[in-house]
Amino acid sequence: SQQGEEDPQALSIQEGENATMNCSYKTSINNLQWYRQNSGRGLVHLILIRSNEREKHSGRLRVTLDTSKKSSSLLITASRAADTASYFCATDATYALNFGKGTSLLVTP
Amino acid sequence: DAGVIQSPRHEVTEMGQEVTLRCKPISGHNSLFWYRQTMMRGLELLIYFNNNVPIDDSGMPEDRFSAKMPNASFSTLKIQPSEPRDSAVYFCASRSGSGLGNEQFFGPGTRLTVL
Numbered sequence: 588s589q590q591g592e593e594d595p596q597a598l599s600i601q602e603g604e605n606a607t608m609n610c611s612y613k614t615s616i617n618n619l620q621w622y623r624q625n626s627g628r629g630l631v632h633l634i635l636i637r638s639n640e641r642e643k644h645s646g647r648l649r650v651t652l653d654t655s656k657k658s659s660s661l662l663i664t665a666s667r668a669a670d671t672a673s674y675f676c677a678t679d680a681t682y683a684l685n686f687g688k689g690t691s692l693l694v695t696p
Numbered sequence: 697d698a699g700v701i702q703s704p705r706h707e708v709t710e711m712g713q714e715v716t717l718r719c720k721p722i723s724g725h726n727s728l729f730w731y732r733q734t735m736m737r738g739l740e741l742l743i744y745f746n747n748n749v750p751i752d753d754s755g756m757p758e759d760r761f762s763a764k765m766p767n768a769s770f771s772t773l774k775i776q777p778s779e780p781r782d783s784a785v786y787f788c789a790s791r792s793g794s795g796l797g798n799e800q801f802f803g804p805g806t807r808l809t810v811l
Contacts, residue, residue, distance in 0.1 A: 629803050630739075630787070631802070635799065684800065
């Protein structure tokens with residue numbers, strides 16, 4: 588069953604702009620992960636944030652987590668055309684991860 | 697390491713035929729997952745193996761689907777008989793350890809089309 592839901596479903600921006608994607612979930616979590624999927628490819632892990640963390644950075648990525656609101660956001664700064672992909676949040680379930688349906692990001696030159 | 701390897705990358709078959717998808721996880725990973733991705737339902741977990749043992753197959757849609765992991769380096773997902781609604785991209789993923797805090801590594805997927 589899917590727990591995470593990303594918002595917006597689709598986002599179109601120009602190179603150099605920042606892209607923000609949000610994820611909401613329903614039940615308590617131990618950690619939340621973000622993945623990227625390029626067209627025709629498998630998912631690639633981007634970053635993991637634990638429930639006791641509020642913010643995490645990795646290169647141009649910034650992830651926040653608000654457990655009181657059961658939400659997370661992924662910010663990509665200074666976007667590039669190569670960032671065009673779908674982005675998924677994933678929350679921990681009993682054995683595996685529950686993935687949302689993703690945000691489709693288009694970065695135009 | 698070559699990452700998670702899946703074969704075939706594309707499969708087109710006719711309704712009623714048997715389909716076998718294959719996966720080689722990353723060496724040393726003891727958790728393996730099969731997912732199905734469609735536009736309508738997103739990414740769904742079909743089955744989870746830990747140390748070659750199926751732990752959770754509650755996501756397998758029906759008896760037409762079966763999965764095996766005869767050893768630590770190989771798994772198959774079989775659909776018999778296949779139906780048009782099985783058309784989707786099937787991903788295999790592996791992970792080291794059983795902790796949910798570890799990232800999953802995905803294969804490139806098999807795009808299945810059932811006519």
